Amino acid sequence: MMIPEFMQAIEVEADSLQLTARLMPKPASHQVLIKVAAAGVNRPDIAQRKGLYPPPAGASDILGLEVAGTIVVLGAAVSHLKVGDTVCALVTGGGYAGYCLASALLCLPIPEGLSFTEAAALPETFFTVWSNVFDRAHLSAKETLLVHGGSSGIGVTAIQLAKAFGAKVIVTAGSAAKCKACLELGADAAINYHERDFVEVINQLTQNKGVDVILDIIGGDYFSRNLKCLAYDGRLVQIALQQGIKSEINLLPIMVKRLTITGSTLRARDDAFKADIANKLHKHVWPLLATGKISPVIYTTFALDEAELAHELMESSRHIGKIILEI
Numbered sequence: 001m002m003i004p005e006f007m008q009a010i011e012v013e014a015d016s017l018q019l020t021a022r023l024m025p026k027p028a029s030h031q032v033l034i035k036v037a038a039a040g041v042n043r044p045d046i047a048q049r050k051g052l053y054p055p056p057a058g059a060s061d062i063l064g065l066e067v068a069g070t071i072v073v074l075g076a077a078v079s080h081l082k083v084g085d086t087v088c089a090l091v092t093g094g095g096y097a098g099y100c101l102a103s104a105l106l107c108l109p110i111p112e113g114l115s116f117t118e119a120a121a122l123p124e125t126f127f128t129v130w131s132n133v134f135d136r137a138h139l140s141a142k143e144t145l146l147v148h149g150g151s152s153g154i155g156v157t158a159i160q161l162a163k164a165f166g167a168k169v170i171v172t173a174g175s176a177a178k179c180k181a182c183l184e185l186g187a188d189a190a191i192n193y194h195e196r197d198f199v200e201v202i203n204q205l206t207q208n209k210g211v212d213v214i215l216d217i218i219g220g221d222y223f224s225r226n227l228k229c230l231a232y233d234g235r236l237v238q239i240a241l242q243q244g245i246k247s248e249i250n251l252l253p254i255m256v257k258r259l260t261i262t263g264s265t266l267r268a269r270d271d272a273f274k275a276d277i278a279n280k281l282h283k284h285v286w287p288l289l290a291t292g293k294i295s296p297v298i299y300t301t302f303a304l305d306e307a308e309l310a311h312e313l314m315e316s317s318r319h320i321g322k323i324i325l326e327i
Contacts, residue, residue: 007022007024008327009096010304010307012061016308017307022062025094026073029078030271031103031104034089034107036069037069039095040065040123041311041323041325042065042153043217045063058092061093064097064100066121067091067102069086086109088110088119089103105271111289111290125322126161130281131277133158138235141167142168143168143212144206144212149173149218149242151174151181155173156182156185159186169187170205172192173191210230211230213235214235216236216237216238220241220246221247227253235262236261239264296321297321298324301323301325303326304325304326310325
């Protein structure tokens with residue numbers, strides 16, 4: 001296949017997004033070059049556009065953390081993939097473009113029956129939820145998970161995965177429509193945080209026992225309120241800070257209830273760490289996607305040159321599920 005010298009890509013210019021031409025990237029020995037058919041839009045893209053989340057050393061400055069498409073070039077050391085394979089991949093940057101480099105270890109086959117657009121909605125949220133809810137927080141069957149932002153890309157993934165593995169799920173969301181969507185995905189209860197105090201409702205729903213695991217993308221004053229929602233030996237996983245990095249807390253419940261407070265960011269972790277997650281997803285989750293027991297939730301799609309509109313939608317928080325760029 002003839003690879004062009006240049007490709008289309010989105011660049012950040014003074015907090016706006018512009019379509020431009022970039023030189024075609026060349027894969028290192030451990031990488032592949034993917035002709036991108038679709039790319040996911042995620043909250044970290046917004047932060048990077050605003051200058052608040054710089055890419056790790058060596059990563060592309062182009063936005064985009066997940067893609068789906070067709071492999072067109074193999075790095076010299078790649079032997080388990082071939083040109084023509086259709087894959088989705090978690091990447092450290094470069095997704096908003098016609099072509100994107102990916103570590104060969106982080107390419108997964110597109111689950112049977114899914115389109116490129118659907119597959120592009122998988123890597124960022126599925127890697128994140130698996131790593132934090134199952135590997136870090138050790139959620140198990142019959143435990144209860146509280147998900148803040150239940151209608152977000154992270155939220156709709158967490159609901160489905162937790163239910164698929166036998167847990168109970170409670171979510172918070174910001175409207176009746178979002179709560180309804182979460183319930184339809186399998187959540188056992190949904191709390192409209194504009195209308196009710198989630199701490200009070202959680203204690204009512206659990207007969208004051210509390211929940212076993214909380215997945216929080218909010219931060220700020222949610223932190224101290226989360227401690228009031230956790231059961232004995234409960235685990236709080238902080239993965240984003242949409243309402244700020246600071247919170248005043250009472251430390252006593254952490255001691256009395258033997259709580260575990262943890263958090264993580266995934267982007268800067270090395271390929272070996274992410275490859276372990278990829279292997280677990282391929283073994284435990286990809287069969288569920290192939291049978292339709294769980295599925296990506298896509299709110300809408302935009303063309304590559306409409307990336308700025310995609311960001312405007314994400315920042316409005318009107319969406320339920322994922323926003324995808326189709327290239």
